[in-house]
Amino acid sequence: MTAPILQVKNLGMSFGGIRALDELDLEVNSGEIVALIGPNGAGKTTFFNCVTGIYQPTQGDVMLNPPSRSSIRLNNLKPNQVAEKGMARTFQNIRLFQNMTVLENVMIGRHCRTKSFILGAILRNKATREEEYQTIEKSYHILQKMGLEKQANDLASNLSYGAQRRLEIGRALATEPFLLLLDEPAAGMNPQETAELIELINKLQQEGQSILLIEHDMKLVMELSHRIYVMDYGRRIAVGTPEQIRNNPVVIKAYLGEAADA
Amino acid sequence: MDYFVELFFSGLTRGSIYALIALGYTMVYGIIGLINFAHGEIYMIGAFTSFIVATVLSIYGFPLLAIVVLAGFAAIIWSSAYGYTVEKLAYKPLRHAPRLSPLISAIGMSIFLQNYILLAQTSDFLAFPELIPDLDFMEPYAHVVGTTDLVILATTAISMLALTLLIKFTRIGKAMRATSQDRTMAMLVGINVDRVISMTFIIGSALAAIGGMLIASHIGQINFMIGFIAGIKAFTAAVLGGIGSIPGAVLGGFVLGLTESFATGYVSSDYEDVFAFGLLVLILLFKPSGLLGKADIQKV
Known part of the structure; x- marks a missing residue:
């Protein structure tokens, strides 16, 4: 078993008194599609920003282990250096160079x-x-x-x-990139566009591209991911295969709230 | 008719110098959203550098062409070094500060550089050596357009063409455009934004140095204050054309130069600035973003 391509240990990010990320652990293996899901405001995008150097995390380690090379600690690197080391990302909203x-x-x-x-x-x-x-x-x-x-x-x-x-x-x-980060790639897409996107991501994975994605479209997440991490309030509340996550009571609670009579 | 043509060429000459300096303003504004008020001083330093180098070389009896080329290169390198250093010292530490702070820093830099040259050199006007001789084949036209005018026009045209090609087609040019459109995204695709910003200052300073040397040998004298008024005029040209737009800066420079020239020729040289700034007010009234500037659409 080779080391995971991305290894995040004990990651924490505070904005003043608010802990946006709390002791978060996450791993992506080579060639894997991993999804990061959670209710709005759970800290998913903050996580991406910490990993890609837009924010400097206040604690923990972000390690990138490119295949057949020694591992690189990404903390305190600038975004352009992170990109150079082999991690690329997209944004929730489109940020192309329009002109x-x-x-x-x-x-x-x-x-x-x-x-x-x-x-x-x-x-x-x-x-x-x-x-x-x-x-x-x-x-x-x-x-x-x-x-x-x-x-x-x-x-x-x-x-x-x-x-x-x-x-x-x-x-x-x-x-x-060794690892591609996609922040809500299907946001705002119609069903046909989403289907095309699923096909595209599948194709990339078959070519060996490792992918970590944030997504709200559960159909896409369940269909594509090998493993899913679930976050709520900046913490990791569950991890597992799509099947395990679908039936996990903690996850259902986070999304739907607790029943009044429980 | 000759008088008109003469005024036209003198306007173009002025305009091309304004345009050369205005490019520096507009490029820096396009990339980091700062009005670099110290830019006029970079131009003045270019003029002084070429003055010193040209004077020394002519003492040693170098041929004229060698003097022009060496003085030009020295001015470009020295001014670029100043532009680079000013950015690193006065603007980079304030990159994430509110917009007003780097602006104040720029004004401070401008005052500092003026006084530094005043103390290090002199407060007198210095006679600039005549670097560009009158060419024989220009003789029949000498009453409407001088050789210096022609050299200035040609140099400006070449510089602008080079700049356009650089920005449009090269790797660094693409990085500059990307940085001006979305700095964070540019970093995320692996562009070293600090380096791109440094490069912008270097290119802008080099253009200003060329302008400084050309105009000094045209007018024939320099002084530590020349950067101030030239800077203000070039800034006006940049705003006139639409700040942030490169073709805008060039167009603005020419419009301003021609306006001044015709106002001087047909009205009075006392009214030169009145017409120049009156034109600015008029254009901004009807097109606040300048001639070629794009209106910022604020999305809610």
Whole structure:
């Protein structure tokens, strides 16, 4: 058994007196789809923000264990460093670079995997040109995977809602992450778009992509996840397979409240 | 007719200098939302650097072309170093402070740099060596457009073209656009935002240094205060064109330069600033976001 690709131990985050995250443990194994669910305000997005370097957690460890490399402690790293180490994310609301083309959005994702700088841009030496060519090649390949290659030169703001969501995933994939974090990828989608998304995530998983996702759409969660973590009030209240979670009384209580006569 | 053409070219010359400086204002504003009031001083430092280098080299009898190129490079490097340092010292520590704090810091930096040059150099006007000789083939047109005007126009055009290509097509240019649109997201896709911001200051300062050297050799004298009025004018140009927009800064610069030139030629040089700022007021009345600026749509 290899070490889990993401290992979160005893993670805590306080905003003044409010404990948004409390002694949270979480693990994602290589090639696994893990879902993080919980009622609104449970601290799921705070968890993502802590893991990706937007917030600095007040206690605990976030360790990334890339396959066949030594593990990296992600605490106190800046978001761009976290991305460089191999973790990419999307947001609950769409945050594309709206004034750039679809292709450029994905190319931006390749930024931390490329090197050329001002001097290269001026001299246009062979290495720079080759790198640019590869960036376009790889970005286009990702667009094909996302089914967006026909719109490559459209502005991102002109895409349909579902396509914008897919583009966000594509941009995240362009950073070549070991672990992909999706924050409510199906939010606001119609049933058909959700079905397409499920298919897409399945395809990514089959290619070996490890995924951690936050989602409210239970159909998607139950269908995709290998394991589910349930949070409430910043704590982990349950973990298990979709089957175990579905029948867990603690989870049902957190979502529906306690019956008056119980 | 000749008079009109003459005014037109002198307006373009002025305008291109304003545009070169305005680009620095607009790029910095686009990326970190700050009006960098110390930018005029960077331009002034560019003029002083090229003055010192050009004077020293001409004492040693370097050929004119070598003097121009070396003085230009020295000005670009030195001004860029100042721009970079100013950002690191005065703005970076205030990155998460309320918007007013870096603005005050910028004004402080501007005053500091002016006085520093006053003390380190002189308060007198210095005669700037004539770097650009009158070319023979320009002789027949000399009564409407001088060689310096032409050189300034050409240099500005090349600089702007280079900047446009850089921003549109290169890796760092894409990173700059991404950072200006959504800084957090830019970080999350792995862009080192601090480096992009530094780069923006360096590029803006380099453009200002080019402007400083060109205008100093055109007008023929420099002084520690030249950055102040040039900065205000260029800032006006940037606002006129729509602050944050790069084509806007260029357009604003030319509109402002031409307005001033025609006002000077047809009315009186006393009214130059009246027309310039009157135009600004008029445009802002009818199009508050500037000529090419996009109105910020506040979503509720």
